[in-house]
Amino acid sequence: xxxxxxxxxxxxxxxxxxxxxxxxxxxxxxxxxxxxxxxxxxxxxxxxxxxxxxxxxxxxxxxxxxxxxxxxxxxxxxxxxxxxxxxxxxxxxxxxxxxx
Amino acid sequence: xxxxxxxxxxxxxxxxxxxxxxxxxxxxxxxxxxxxxxxxxxxxxxxxxxxxxxxxxxxxxxxxxxxxxxxxxxxxxxxxxxxxxxxxxxxxxxxxxxxxxxxxxxxxxxxxxxxxxxxxxxxxxxxxxxxxxxxxxxxxxxxxxxxxxxxxxxxxxxxxxxxxxxxxxxxxxxxxxxxxxxxxxxxxxxxxxxxxxxxxxxxxxxxxxxxxxxxxxxxxxxxxxxxxxxxxxxxxxxxxxxxxxxxxxxxxxxxxxxxxxxxxxxxxxxxxxxxxxxxxxxxxxxxxxxxxxxxxxxxxxxxxxxxxxxxxxxxxxxxxxxxxxxxxxxxxxxxxxxxxxxxxxxxxxxxxxxxxxxxxxxxxxxxxxxxxxxxxxxxxxxxxxxx
Numbered sequence: 001x002x003x004x005x006x007x008x009x010x011x012x013x014x015x016x017x018x019x020x021x022x023x024x025x026x027x028x029x030x031x032x033x034x035x036x037x038x039x040x041x042x043x044x045x046x047x048x049x050x051x052x053x054x055x056x057x058x059x060x061x062x063x064x065x066x067x068x069x070x071x072x073x074x075x076x077x078x079x080x081x082x083x084x085x086x087x088x089x090x091x092x093x094x095x096x097x098x099x100x
Numbered sequence: 101x102x103x104x105x106x107x108x109x110x111x112x113x114x115x116x117x118x119x120x121x122x123x124x125x126x127x128x129x130x131x132x133x134x135x136x137x138x139x140x141x142x143x144x145x146x147x148x149x150x151x152x153x154x155x156x157x158x159x160x161x162x163x164x165x166x167x168x169x170x171x172x173x174x175x176x177x178x179x180x181x182x183x184x185x186x187x188x189x190x191x192x193x194x195x196x197x198x199x200x201x202x203x204x205x206x207x208x209x210x211x212x213x214x215x216x217x218x219x220x221x222x223x224x225x226x227x228x229x230x231x232x233x234x235x236x237x238x239x240x241x242x243x244x245x246x247x248x249x250x251x252x253x254x255x256x257x258x259x260x261x262x263x264x265x266x267x268x269x270x271x272x273x274x275x276x277x278x279x280x281x282x283x284x285x286x287x288x289x290x291x292x293x294x295x296x297x298x299x300x301x302x303x304x305x306x307x308x309x310x311x312x313x314x315x316x317x318x319x320x321x322x323x324x325x326x327x328x329x330x331x332x333x334x335x336x337x338x339x340x341x342x343x344x345x346x347x348x349x350x351x352x353x354x355x356x357x358x359x360x361x362x363x364x365x366x367x368x369x370x371x372x373x374x375x376x377x378x379x380x381x382x383x384x385x386x387x388x389x390x391x392x393x394x395x396x397x398x399x400x401x402x403x404x405x406x407x408x409x410x411x412x413x414x415x416x417x418x419x420x421x422x423x424x425x426x427x428x429x430x431x432x433x434x435x436x437x438x439x440x441x442x443x444x445x446x447x448x449x450x451x452x453x454x455x456x457x458x459x460x461x462x463x464x465x466x467x468x469x470x471x472x473x474x475x476x477x478x479x480x481x482x483x484x485x486x487x
Contacts, residue, residue, distance in 0.1 A: 016265045062285035094283040095262040098237035099148015099305035
């Protein structure tokens, strides 16, 4: 069932290492009601991102964290977390560089 | 701490003059400066992050600064590793660091450890230090530093950089989360590029390393709000600093309530790295630059495929056909599987992955150029620049 009336646009921030898989964009606006929906819109628009975010079993990878505003979604309602229009979802993967 | 403070009598008149701008502010004062003088900080790595860390901690008057590094200064370091100078190229980083730091502040005891930090020496190295500052450049050492900090109860002042983005936090304090609470597992090798592969804006380690130095000094002074339970994200391109909340994970394998990691493990194995032999040439499918030169001179029909990025191709190239590694899956139809293909990149890492991909896609005559265009520049044609 379409829920176009209740669906809102929120912003997803893409980190540098993953921008090459997201049309070189740093921020992407998506229409979604939950975190899970936002990610599914994102990965269907940019399928190359999927393997960087999810394992073959479809689990979020252990070196990628998702923050809704400044909170880790693991400590909210995970994929079910409801999003507002003003929300920002940050993808924060681990980086190891020390400038050697 | 207080009883130790009494033992170290005081500051000399020269030191009082040197630290005057600290001493006249109440947040440091004589008490704080004496705490700095008694502090023992171990800095892992003397590279991009290690440079500002060591420079500022030394200038601030940290009493004992240990540095763990086994590398030699090269020209590509100088764009960001400001502790080394042009005349230091070819010297051990530790020696270059020692000279610079002695010149800045001869009161600081510099302790040099010329070794790679490994599970077998971590406890021994950490023993005589109070705070560990992590300026390393790879995942196995990051997890090792974290676990050793948790197991020895020493704070891990963390910083990490990529291109123009950085992260900083303070891990492994009693009350706060550790690096594994944030990232339980490392990415598989090759998925996240290193600075050597992906590049880094020269100022970025300066920015992040100074944040690490600031946090180290605050921990020593016991003042301010340290970055415990907070991950600071720095984006130098948009010049935005953001902060994310971190929580101590009760199920964390090393700092949780029922830890399963109670001693240091094999971190290369944990990170899926098979050890040194993994990087060694594979004689079955690799080709050396000498062989390639010989075969090209002989007029063999070889298709040279360059899987670097277009901006790298502009720096130098071997006249190969350019398809960046990330574009290869969707552009594979541009290649002729009946021809013998030589794949190369800068050092041989990306091209090895490209060669694997091509073989899985049904290409049978694929060779990876061992050492990449860098080896070609070193051993075949010195006119090709190294970068």
